[in-house]
Amino acid sequence: MKNILLTFLLISIFSCKEKKEEIGPEISIIKEKKIEKRNEVFISINDTIKSFETNLFVDEMQDKPDILYLGQKKNKTSVTIPTQNTIKILGGAPWFSFFYELELEKGDSLLIDVRKVNLNKSKQIEYPTFTILNSTKTWSENNFDYLLYKYNINTKAIVIDENKFQNNKYDSEKVYLNSIKLLDSLKANNSISNKFYSANRINQKLKFASSKIKEAKNQKTEIDIENLEIDLNDEKLIANNEYISFLRTLILYKYFNKDKRVLNSVQFDFINDNETFLNKNTKLTLLDSYLKSIYFIEKSKFDKYLTKFNTVNKNEEFKNKWQLVIDKQNINSKKLNATNRNVGTLTNLIDDNELTFEEVLLKHKGKVVLVDFWASWCAPCRKEMPFLKDLKLKFNETELKIIEISIDKDYSAWVRASKLENLSNEIDNYIISNWEKSNLYKNYNIKTIPRYLLFGKNGKIIDENAPRPSERELIELIKASI
The missing domain is CATH 3.40.30.10 (Glutaredoxin)
Known part of the structure; x- marks a missing residue:
């Protein structure tokens, strides 16, 4: 559920004709009176699509994704999702090295279409593209990963083998350089905002750094962390999931280099009990991340590690978040527990x-x-x-x-x-x-x-x-x- 990579497409960022075709329509930003958004998200697909499936997360602490089925074969072309929060749709195909992820705010209306991407002479995929009808985000922002994936395929940063999935090639450095070229090109054309440009340059750098560390760990080679040019206690990035993912990858490399699989509870204990390169705030954020993984993957240990976390946690935001999780668990238990409901009720x-x-x-x-x-x-x-x-x-x-x-x-x-x-x-x-x-x-x-x-x-x-x-x-x- 968690290991979602974002990689997407562009035929040629240097061809004006192709750029116009692939980047798609821009949505003009019109200043108007602020209106109250409805507590729902509306998702529809192009009525020519026969079948489309994607994972849906409407809650950060959702254990498993809901599966959203749309299309002619599913007898369903739209859905209204009640929500007061940000929701997320994500999917892809690991064997083709493509993944997509999109966040939606309450009140958004999303239209999904698909575009065919030729991976090689024999393989073709249908890649979803997104238009948020009432958003200030541009089409290029909503579909950046699509544009990058296609660019990676065309420049052979990603090579999909004609015959075997196992022989696919993924050049992480070339993918990173492609992402920077694409961001620069889109910014020069005013196809993305400055905020989107800055945030994604950082995220692409973090992804590349994580891939380099994983490669060093897998190949049992040394890597100079300073050459990655990433602050290991950056307060501005502490709320960035990609940054936390980078730090977790670094922890495995520095302190568990000889181990193939390390439980989240083991990593939690190590960070909690030992002095590391982490400062106080970064350490607490990382412990919170491990606790979330324990909640999903090592459920039986959750209560024990929540107690450990609460012992060191002085952050009210974290405290309130986990209290809400406990409250929901109690409601769930009360509704379905054998002591409250007769068998078969x-x-x-x-x-x-x-x-x-x-x-x-x-x-x-x-x-x-x-x-x-x-x-x-x-x-x-x-x-x-x-x-x-x-x-x-x-x-x-x-x-x-x-x-x-x-x-x-x-x-x-x-x-x-x-x-x-x-x-x-x-x-x-x-x-x-x-x-x-x-x-x-x-x-x-x-x-x-x-x-x-x-x-x-x-x-x-x-x-x-x-x-x-x-x-x-x-x-x-x-x-x-x-």
Whole structure:
């Protein structure tokens, strides 16, 4: 989730004709009265795109990304995401050495298109490009990584092998020099702001420095850190994620050079217990970064290391951040813990009533009932959601009732996914407690999801493993049962 590189494209930064075509339309900055932005982000794709998938993070402390599916084949071309914060979409293909990342603020409206990039004679990819319709950011800023990737391919800074993924070549120094040339060119054309130019020159330098250190560690060679010309305790960069990533890479090189894999908890203890090149503020920021990794990767150790962190932490911002994480954990536990919810209890987001499955089924007697078992982390489940929505439109609610039951163990993940799938205001969108101990799990032998149960008007089961909503057979089965 975390190792996201940003590399993107340009056919030729020195050709005026190509520059005009690839850099794309500039969005003029018009001064106007400040308006209140809505607490949502709207994302749509070009209606010619058949299929597009990307990772979505709506919360900094989100354990796993939501998968956003859009396109003709997905039966979904847009989505509105409720948020009061910055959200992030990211994706790519490591075997082609391309990755993209884009941050969106509340109120943004994003249009996604794709452009074909020829990697070599036999391989071609579709690279996403982004236009934020109501933003002061230029097209070149939103698509800098795309421009750089294409430039790297054309100058052979990145070479994709015709036959094998393992033989791809990535020249980190050439990629870095290309990034500086591209930034200079875009700035000269007024295609990017001075702020974007300065920030990205620093980030590209940090990425190159990190790659040099990793190379030295892997090849067991010496590297002169001073030649990298990066201040190891730069207060201005302390909030920069790329800077923290550089420092973490340097820690592994300087203090764990002989080790192939070092746990984040081990690195935390070393930095916490020993004198290093880090000053007080940089050390605390790095410990915070390790704690975040422990939260995601070494979950069972989190409470112990949070206590250690709080012992040395005097920063209110860090304190408040981790307190919010704890508060969310407590809410999650309260909602789904066995001591608060009976086994197999169903509850929704509207009234939080506790119901049994039999009670839910009974209140819809006289209708055909389709039960969908899903989870926020289940990609095939989420792909079927637009087709479920179509079923609701095809059949009258007096004929067919669709019941959603999430088996999520993370309550907040279910809430987030319900909002994304427009299910949060539906009375029959439930989460089940203690799923694997429930009678539903045992009676219908539900060991994989998505799974669909179809019940007749009399409340009796018609099909214990009904076709998926995207399959025509399900529509015919429902029609025959009404």
